[in-house]
Each structure stands twice: as C-alpha cells, then as structure tokens.
Amino acid sequence: MEKEYSKISPTAVFCARMRAKQKLPFSKEIVTLIDTKFKDLVEDLPDYGNTLNSKSDFIPFIEGRYHSLNESLSKFDKTFIVEIASGLSPRSLEFSNKKDIIYVETELKGLINMKERILKEIINEKKLNSKNLFFMNINPLERKDMDKLGKFYLEKGKDKKLIIIHEGLLMYFDKNEKRVFRENLKYLFENYSKKGLWLTSDLSRMKKKKNEVLGNENIREKISKVTKREFDYFESEKEAKKFLREGGFTSEILSNEKVISNLIDKKSLQFNKDHILNSSKGYRIWKIGLSN
Numbered sequence: 289m290e291k292e293y294s295k296i297s298p299t300a301v302f303c304a305r306m307r308a309k310q311k312l313p314f315s316k317e318i319v320t321l322i323d324t325k326f327k328d329l330v331e332d333l334p335d336y337g338n339t340l341n342s343k344s345d346f347i348p349f350i351e352g353r354y355h356s357l358n359e360s361l362s363k364f365d366k367t368f369i370v371e372i373a374s375g376l377s378p379r380s381l382e383f384s385n386k387k388d389i390i391y392v393e394t395e396l397k398g399l400i401n402m403k404e405r406i407l408k409e410i411i412n413e414k415k416l417n418s419k420n421l422f423f424m425n426i427n428p429l430e431r432k433d434m435d436k437l438g439k440f441y442l443e444k445g446k447d448k449k450l451i452i453i454h455e456g457l458l459m460y461f462d463k464n465e466k467r468v469f470r471e472n473l474k475y476l477f478e479n480y481s482k483k484g485l486w487l488t489s490d491l492s493r494m495k496k497k498k499n500e501v502l503g504n505e506n507i508r509e510k511i512s513k514v515t516k517r518e519f520d521y522f523e524s525e526k527e528a529k530k531f532l533r534e535g536g537f538t539s540e541i542l543s544n545e546k547v548i549s550n551l552i553d554k555k556s557l558q559f560n561k562d563h564i565l566n567s568s569k570g571y572r573i574w575k576i577g578l579s580n
C-alpha cells in the first residue's frame with residue numbers, strides 16, 4: 289500500500305520548488321537542503337517543463353492555497369492541528385511557534401522521516417522552538433492510522449480543538465479512495481472529537497470543462513506519468529457538497545478574497561486583479577464538520 293502511494297511523493301518536491309519560487313517562508317531553506325544534504329533521498333519529478341522559469345503575473349495555485357489555508361487556521365485559538373500529507377510544506381514552522389498550538393505533521397513513512405530531518409536542520413539553524421511539533425507516519429486511507437492519531441490527540445491535546453488539514457491530496461485519489469478518506473475522518477471525529485474540524489482547499493478545484501485553458505504553471509500530464517494516476521476532481525461544488533453530506537458532514541466555503549487581495553497589493557499585481565480573484569475561487573477553503 290505504502291509503495292503504491294509513494295509514487296505520488298515526488299509531487300511534494302514540485303510543490304516545494306513552486307513555493308521557493310514564490311519565496312514563501314522557509315521554502316528556500318527546504319529546497320536548498322533537498323538539493324544538497326538530502327539529495328540522495330529525494331525523488332524529484334524528472335521534467336518540470338517551463339514551470340520553474342516562467343514569470344508569474346498572477347498568484348500561483350500552490351501559493352494561493354497555502355495562504356488561504358493559513359488565514360483560515362489563524363481564526364482559531366488553542367488548536368491541535370494535524371496536517372495530512374504535508375509533503376515538504378513549511379507551514380508547521382510558521383504555526384508551531386505560536387501560542388497554544390500543537391502541530392502534527394503526517395505523511396507516508398519515507399517522506400515523513402526525511403521531512404523531520406530537514407525541518408530539524410532549519411529549527412536548529414534558526415533556533416526555533418519545536419516543542420509543540422510532532423511527526424507521524426500516517427496513511428489516511430488506513431483505519432488503524434485514525435486510531436493512532438486519535439489516541440495521540442487524547443494524550444496531548446484534548447483541551448484543544450482538533451483540526452485536520454490537507455492540500456494537494458484529494459485530486460490524486462480516485463472516487464473510491466476519496467470515500468475511504470471521508471469515512472476514516474468521520475470515524476476519527478466520531479470516536480475522538482465530535483467537534484473536530486476539517487479544513488481543505490482540495491474540494492474547490494473542479495474538473496476543467498472541455499476547451500478550458502490550463503494555467504501557465506500546469507504540468508498535470510508530466511505529473512500523471514510519474515504518479516501513474518489520473519487527476520480526479522469533482523464536476524461541481526454541488527457534487528462535492530453532496531459527497532460530504534452523504535458521508536455525514538456539513539460544509540461551508542470560506543471567502544479568501546481578503547487574503548488574496550492583500551497578496552495582490554503586496555506583489556503589485558493590481559493590473560491582473562479581476563483574473564486573480566476569479567481564479568482564487570479554485571482554492572477557497574472548505575470548513576467541514578460532522579452533521580448533528
């Protein structure tokens with residue numbers, strides 16, 4: 289099982305390189321380490337096309353979703369954050385220093401072991417506080433891993449709000465795997481924290497309509513060759529909401545207009561504002577919880 293899913297892991301390197309291109313916090317340090325000290329452990333995409341060189345006159349998807357999820361997470365106090373399939377994302381370094389937050393990074397075994405070593409290098413170098421940061425080998429498609437997570441939550445964080453997050457994951461799962469994922473999160477919440485929350489942008493990106501133009505930094509075909517999987521999206525918001533409702537969840541889509549407008553100002557992209565705000569709907573955060 290691990291082996292099959294580890295074919296998806298090189299996409300974590302792609303995301304890390306895209307964040308470094310956009311100069312997100314700690315992303316340069318992560319990429320430098322994977323290109324030097326950890327080079328022999330890293331499985332990268334063999335072909336990036338022009339994605340790393342192309343000039344961005346918009347807010348790229350990977351950057352936009354990162355900021356949108358951070359903004360949504362920042363609205364909660366006293367949290368026990370579990371990031372599923374965190375890849376090489378630097379989010380935990382931004383959050384685990386904050387007050388009253390426990391942050392659990394989870395990934396497939398090979399990647400989480402390397403991630404822990406990479407982040408520890410940065411933590412030591414920058415003298416960050418990592419006392420509330422944990423790493424776990426978790427496959428969210430395995431029921432037993434939900435118990436592992438749930439028990440850890442009861443041990444370390446039960447006075448805190450359990451929040452499960454992920455980005456860039458569900459599109460690699462087919463519809464059946466998405467159902468298993470949903471059932472497992474339901475099991476986790478029902479057994480360990482009924483008020484737990486699930487936040488993700490992964491349900492915002494819909495299947496492209498025929499003739500719809502792909503963005504500049506799109507290399508889906510090249511990625512599919514590596515993962516040996518087709519990208520799988522819902523057709524519409526309605527279909528995604530139905531999927532959640534049928535699984536016993538309610539959902540609300542949060543606006544990211546403010547955070548993206550701030551980024552547009554910061555990056556002097558006002559000339560492209562309407563287009564950017566329109567495409568930012570593709571990475572709005574869904575706030576999901578158990579139905580009563």
Ligand SMILES: C[S@@+](CC[C@H](N)C(=O)[O-])C[C@H]1O[C@@H](n2cnc3c(N)ncnc32)[C@H](O)[C@@H]1O
Pocket residue numbers: 293294296297298299300303304372373374375376377395396399426427428429454455456457460
């Ligand atoms: C596109 S990357 C996204 C990584 C990270 N969220 C980010 O935004 O950079 C997809 C990640 O999903 C992970 N993944 C795929 N299948 C998984 C599974 N069954 N369990 C845990 N992680 C999985 C891969 O290892 C990979 O790191």
